[in-house]
Amino acid sequence: MANTETQYRQVVERCQDLFLKKNKDYGTAWRILRLPSITDQIYIKAQRIRTLQEKGVSKVGEGIEPEFVGIINYCVMALIQMALHNDPRTDIPPVELESLYNEQIGRVIDLLFAKNHDYGEAWRDMRVSSMTDIILMKLLRTKQIEDNAGATLVSEGVEANYMDMINYAVFCLIKMGEKASTPTQTV
Secondary structure (H helix, E strand, O other): OHHHHHHHHHHHHHHHHHHHHHHHHHOOHHHHOOHHHHHHHHHHHHHHHHHHHHHOOOOOOOOHHHHHHHHHHHHHHHHHHHHOOOOOOOOOOHHHHHHHHHHHHHHHHHHHHHHHHHHOOHHHHOOHHHHHHHHHHHHHHHHHHHHOOOOOOOOOOHHHHHHHHHHHHHHHHHHHHHHHHOOOOOO
16 A cells, blocks of 8 residues: 555656646636536546547557546646635636645545555556546546536535546556556567
8 A cells, every 4th residue: 555655646746747837837727617618628538548548549649648647637627626616716826726736636645545445456456448437437427417517316426526537547647657667578
């Protein structure tokens, strides 16, 4: 579990670094987006990952890893939007934005530890393609909940789905990093 925490935090640090750099370039223009628009952005990224997994080639030149990073950062944006739902500001100062990012990721890491305890790191035996499918399923669930004005009868809400998508995307990046660093054996 200690290795998982280290790997997880390394991935999140990389994602946050990109998030904060993009904030310097663009500011927090994404604050104008409604949650369904963010969900659709995440869907586009997850669908592209699946297409690249199935076709095995990218004609745009960008690979799968940046798309998982995008999923993580868009999910954090969604969680921040939910936390600031009554805050009309579209311009969040960088220091506050970093604090908001850390707060949301802290909540997601707490969820990871609780689930990892109960599931015994089952994700380590999963395929990246299966986790991509789960992210897509969670996106379709989220879209359905959003179309139902947030109402559910017995299911988790959109917040839990965003948090799960972050965790699955981080797991994918961890697994892809491990695979890339594993030397190939010759016969």
